[in-house]
Amino acid sequence: MFNKVVERRLEKVRETLIKKAAEYAAGGDRLHNFKKGVLMNGKAITPAQLLKGFKLKHDISVDDMIEGQTEVTPYLIDEKIGDQVCYAILLEAIFWEEVGGLPSDKALETLTPSSGSKKNYRDVEYSIHKEMRMPKK
Numbered sequence: 001m002f003n004k005v006v007e008r009r010l011e012k013v014r015e016t017l018i019k020k021a022a023e024y025a026a027g028g029d030r031l032h033n034f035k036k037g038v039l040m041n042g043k044a045i046t047p048a049q050l051l052k053g054f055k056l057k058h059d060i061s062v063d064d065m066i067e068g069q070t071e072v073t074p075y076l077i078d079e080k081i082g083d084q085v086c087y088a089i090l091l092e093a094i095f096w097e098e099v100g101g102l103p104s105d106k107a108l109e110t111l112t113p114s115s116g117s118k119k120n121y122r123d124v125e126y127s128i129h130k131e132m133r134m135p136k137k
Contacts, residue, residue, distance in 0.1 A: 012078070013085050020086075031094060047094045051087065058083045 017030075026032040034047035041050065062080050064070040096102045 009081070009085060012082055013089065016082060016086055017089065031090070031097065034090070034094060046098075048091060048098070051091055051094060055087045058087065 021030055024030075024033050026036075029035070031047060034050050037050045037054075038045055038047055058080065061070065061076075062084060065072050065076060065080065070076065
């Protein structure tokens, strides 16, 4: 059953993000609403902080399900968990944009050293920045 849940969720998330792109991605920028929301907010916040605010109502709804304040139904499982996964993907995209883009799979592999490795994460960070041609922090 678990694998079926994973496959179904991945397909539904793909469908949702493609469908929502037509509604929210002005000029082809999938993060447009978060960037414009920052400008319209009037406060010094980041796109990630704005997303956190947008996501809060979804978090509260899921919490109400967990705490038994809302009946857990098939519809709510599908809707609320889908929202959570989509927001996580949007947040990941915001973070990757903030650090200059998604590095190659090879560079990302260095982020998860094998269990016996004593790799220094500063070195890992440097190797990713080097591959992305970004200055070391």
